Amino acid sequence: MGTLKTVRRRRTALALLLPVLIGVGGCGAEDKGDAGESVYGQPLAEQFQAATDATRDAGTAAFVSTLTYGTAGGDAVHRARGSQDYERGTSRADLGLSASRTFPKGTLEVLRGAAPKGEQALATADDDVYVRNGESAWLKYTPEAVGELGEATAEVAGHAAGDAAPYSGTLADLVPRTIPREAPERRADGSRVYRVTLLPEVAGELLPRHLRGAGDAWGTESVGLTVKLDADGRLASASADLAPLLTALHGQGMLVGVKRLRAAYALTAFGEPVKAEGPSGGGEPVEDAGEVLAPVTTLKAGRCAATGDTGLGTEEIVRPVDCADRHDLRVLGQVEVDRVFPGNRDVGSGDRYGKEECERADAAAPEDWRRGGRYAKGFRVQGRSSVTVSVAMDGQPGSGTETTVKGSYTCFLTVS
Template identity: 85%
Template sequence: MGTLKTVRRRRAMIALLLPVLIGTAGCGAGEKAPTGEPVYGQPLAEQFHAATDATRAAGTAAFVSTLTYGTTGGDAVQRARGTQDYERGTSRADTGLSAPSTFPKGTLELLSGAAPEGEQALATAGDDVYVRNGRSAWLKYTPEAVSRFGEATAEVAGHAAGDAAPYSGTLADLVPRAIPREAPERRADGSRVYRVTLLPEIAGELLPRHLRGAGDAWGTESVGLTVKLDAEGRLASASADLAPLLTALHDQGMLVGVKRLRAAYELTAFGEPVKDGGPSDGARVEDAGEVLAPVATLKAGRCAATGGTGLGTEEIVRPVDCADRHDIRVLGQVEVDRSFPGQRDVGSGDRYGKEECRRADAAAPKDWRRGAPYADGFSVQGESEVSVSVTMDGKPGSGTETTVKGSYTCYLRSA
């Protein structure tokens, strides 16, 4: 009797378990589990390059890129949020700089060079970059325009489509340049987390152009980079602690109040349809090379607007009729060419440019100031070079001489 009861119980257990086992097998047969074999099957040192290929193969993705500056008065965040179409080589993002009222004002003004007009839209299509503020026309920066305007366009041009992604200037560009040395941490969801390092000069490429002046002074301390790849080997996120860069920046008097500096990047919505909302949607487009000009090329009396360029500089402006809304009126273009006997420490030479502009201001028609509510005084933009020459030919006038040469634009600014 005891043996019979045991057999019946075992048959009952088998009967109960059989449907469960069959159901599990049926679920697996209908779906293929995601695999990152094309990435994780590569040698460790090559997995980041393979991950970049796998990410692009997804076709599309949404992204968020941030650069956070931490101070005792709170954090300022430079952010780009948008979508990328890898197949078409296009992207669209809303960009801007946000900070609490307690953030140091001087530091915020310095950071604003990379986000000059608060919130703005930015789109890329291959080598072309488009900028838009509000409902204005898209302003198209072609490689030709960038070449013409030079370094002043560097911050915008730096987002043109690259090898890693259609929107450049993020950690996505730097991940393929890092080499994993240690096996990644494997997560339960199939993702993997790598911890690697970057050379400081490479990590410095994430900073706005006007903050990259440290050059060879970045030092030797490496920057920590954390990279997460999803179960299919695609780039899911990356973050970098850029604190090692602050020493060099502080030494040059930049971002002195910033104690923490961090970059982050996240990708989601792989393969989902992308709503363009960019210049290809039929919106009005203007060629920056045709409607903008260097302020240094404007004649005395000309007016211009600085807004809407997306550049955060007064070097490149939109020339307009003085009867239209404007915030700059040119007093004149002046040259500095002075020589002094001996070797002198004359600094940058800008003071001589200001002297010439003072003369231009005094000579300007008085009615120029009636065209808009201009601020008192005048503004100066330009640069000069200081050189020291030595002649030893024994003739009169030979010896050491210091020369200052430069070009400056003198202009009125709206109050």
């Protein structure tokens, strides 16, 4: 922090002395050196890490990060546009999902799982992440709140300030994790363009949380990454063709209609003042997510909750509210599945048994919950289960093979 201020004062002094130096024959001009020497003077394998350092040394920058899904009916784009202050470890961005008029509606609804409807702003301050939908108060996700609320917060928590940038979850995070093997192409303006590859599981980190289910099934085909550094050695842009990931996604029935998938990142306005203050310093109302939100699995039967302003796009984490206030769901009950079957039985998952338990909870619910048509017909189920097969030793009591299904589920009504 102090080093940056010293450098800026030194540059100001040089600017003031420049006319005098020119008057005596321009002495000292040769001391300037190559602006990108701190990066391009390093061994090739170390240049991306040096570029990350040079980018941070710029102090501030504007950025745009996109993830584009291409179909026969057009494109849809997840976009984050904002500014970063590397010195303070803060950022602020506007997030959104846009799509062409002919983009498949079913696929668009799947993508909305990572982009709640309406305007959304996100800001970071070191380890804290702030989210705001529309004109609502900022929700502050501290590391403590993330720990309490669980992995469902990953969509937000993954943007907390990291080693590469104050706004994480972009290609900027992946650049220093790759090593260039071939000399870059040098452009006339002094910039360099590198072409490297990413492991598919690393490239998969760019996808929204609910699309990362492919896990170990990403395959072995590498992902191409193009990185451009400017004449000063700072990261100017990066793009990756994520098409190799589509095979695994299609294999699991996800984004079947998507034929093209591409990530891009660009930085501009290095060193310029950031345009917007973050909520931590802007005097705007802030709520602690750990205090006002709760996992839906913790709500008792009859409790109501809202899901629209959590910033998560999921029903796993909700805001408990009075049922007389505006809400999105009402809990029917929390149910458990614990069933044992003889032999090695292929039961798939316990979801069907969770649904059966929820049917009982629905039948037992007070009739007045359904009056007035406030809630949609039927109910929704949230939860997970595990299936284990055990083999007892021969000759012991109860010997034989058994299949056990255990799980926990939340049953709830949704507002019509």
